[in-house]
Amino acid sequence: MERKTKIHAEDGKQELTITREFDLPLELLFTAYVEPEIVEQWMGTKVLKLENKKHGGYQFVTTDPKGNKHGFNGTIHEFVPNQKITRTFEMENSSFGVQLEFLEFEKLTEDTSKLNMHVIYRSVAVRDELLKLPFAQGINMAHNRIEDILSKLK
Amino acid sequence: MVASQSLTAGAIAANFDTARPTVSKHLQILTECELLEQEYNGREVYYHVNPKKMKELADFIEAFRKLWDDRFNKLESVMKKYKAKK
Numbered sequence: 001m002e003r004k005t006k007i008h009a010e011d012g013k014q015e016l017t018i019t020r021e022f023d024l025p026l027e028l029l030f031t032a033y034v035e036p037e038i039v040e041q042w043m044g045t046k047v048l049k050l051e052n053k054k055h056g057g058y059q060f061v062t063t064d065p066k067g068n069k070h071g072f073n074g075t076i077h078e079f080v081p082n083q084k085i086t087r088t089f090e091m092e093n094s095s096f097g098v099q100l101e102f103l104e105f106e107k108l109t110e111d112t113s114k115l116n117m118h119v120i121y122r123s124v125a126v127r128d129e130l131l132k133l134p135f136a137q138g139i140n141m142a143h144n145r146i147e148d149i150l151s152k153l154k
Numbered sequence: 155m156v157a158s159q160s161l162t163a164g165a166i167a168a169n170f171d172t173a174r175p176t177v178s179k180h181l182q183i184l185t186e187c188e189l190l191e192q193e194y195n196g197r198e199v200y201y202h203v204n205p206k207k208m209k210e211l212a213d214f215i216e217a218f219r220k221l222w223d224d225r226f227n228k229l230e231s232v233m234k235k236y237k238a239k240k
Contacts (some may be wrong), residue, residue, distance in 0.1 A: 005223035007215055020226045028233045038236070042229040115226075135217035 009131060014124045016131070018117040026113040030082045030105050045072070053079050074098070096130060097122045160193060160200035
């Protein structure tokens, strides 16, 4: 199985990069970041607001399997179509604070393109916490499932 | 290096351009977070990798990577359908 998405996170740094090559022309890749209805489909979130321009703001809300709502918001610092989006990103009601994201879109061939996401966190500790979050959530979900199964066996 | 064999701090430092005290400090940090384990052989301390802990860190990042990979796979399939419709 090809591991298409690459994460580069050096120990002791408060930044990381996420890179991915797509089987899509550059314009289509960029469109996916810009059209609210499309963002909703692949991010699995509801777009409340998305102002694709300098000083624009955006707001998303994701509902988890338990029905809890998680809000995300930020502002756009730089917006150059088919080239780059620089923005802040914040998970609402969390201790992580705001992070700075540099999204760079690059054409590789007529039919392929590349995204490079450079994310900078407030501290090394925050970055490491966030890196572990999906893993911790996975373990949590597994524990909940085990509990569910066991309670049905009683 | 310490994945294939146990090495002393001196032997490790010889492979890098970094000053010996700095290498020692790095080794100390790596030992504290259990990525390296120490073994005493007489007066010498030998370092080797703790494979279990290295795997733990890799696991954390793997879950993060997979989260993004899943999203990007979805992005790609959504946009391929979008392209076909136009």
